[in-house]
Amino acid sequence: MWIYEKRLIYPLGDIRPNPRMAKLTAMLLGGPNGEFTAATTYLNQRYCMPCGAVQAILTDIGTEELSHVEMLSVMIQKMLAGATKEELRAAGMEGWVAAFNCCPFPKDQNGYSWTADYVGTTGDPIADITNDMAAEQKARAGYEGVMKFCDDPAIIAPLQFLREREIVHFQRFGEALNILHDYLGQ
Numbered sequence: 001m002w003i004y005e006k007r008l009i010y011p012l013g014d015i016r017p018n019p020r021m022a023k024l025t026a027m028l029l030g031g032p033n034g035e036f037t038a039a040t041t042y043l044n045q046r047y048c049m050p051c052g053a054v055q056a057i058l059t060d061i062g063t064e065e066l067s068h069v070e071m072l073s074v075m076i077q078k079m080l081a082g083a084t085k086e087e088l089r090a091a092g093m094e095g096w097v098a099a100f101n102c103c104p105f106p107k108d109q110n111g112y113s114w115t116a117d118y119v120g121t122t123g124d125p126i127a128d129i130t131n132d133m134a135a136e137q138k139a140r141a142g143y144e145g146v147m148k149f150c151d152d153p154a155i156i157a158p159l160q161f162l163r164e165r166e167i168v169h170f171q172r173f174g175e176a177l178n179i180l181h182d183y184l185g186q
Helices: 019-030 035-048 052-080 085-091 094-100 125-147 153-184
Strands: none
Touching (some): 035 125, 125 153
């Protein structure tokens, strides 16, 4: 069922220590609109979809979201590794490093841990896919917000790639919504 290639979905360049950007990137990983939430939501919703085509879309996108989790995790690790105590303190990341070293962890930029309460699953196919479309737009906005505070091309490029994937996912969920309307005769 799975083929794992030991490479990221997008190649990361030379990412230097940058605790301030690690803190903002944490939101994209473990925040309410982050990749961990998206992957969990979509892979959960597929079990209650009434048709195989939409189940497949949710499986594909949910699996890709896991690759986004991996990519953001590597980025956070690189942005924290080698940072000085002063840089960590200035970014408010000393608590993070004290607890997790430079390992990524599903928390947001304010240190709130990821929770299953973020998962948007109702069991209603139309409500769930509509929720997923909104989630992709929120994720896109999150990437754009983080990129506004970044001046490092090695960080901006992968964030831009992930932002573009959110747009593609939004479009795919639009296709899924049309499939559901046809399937349900609505």
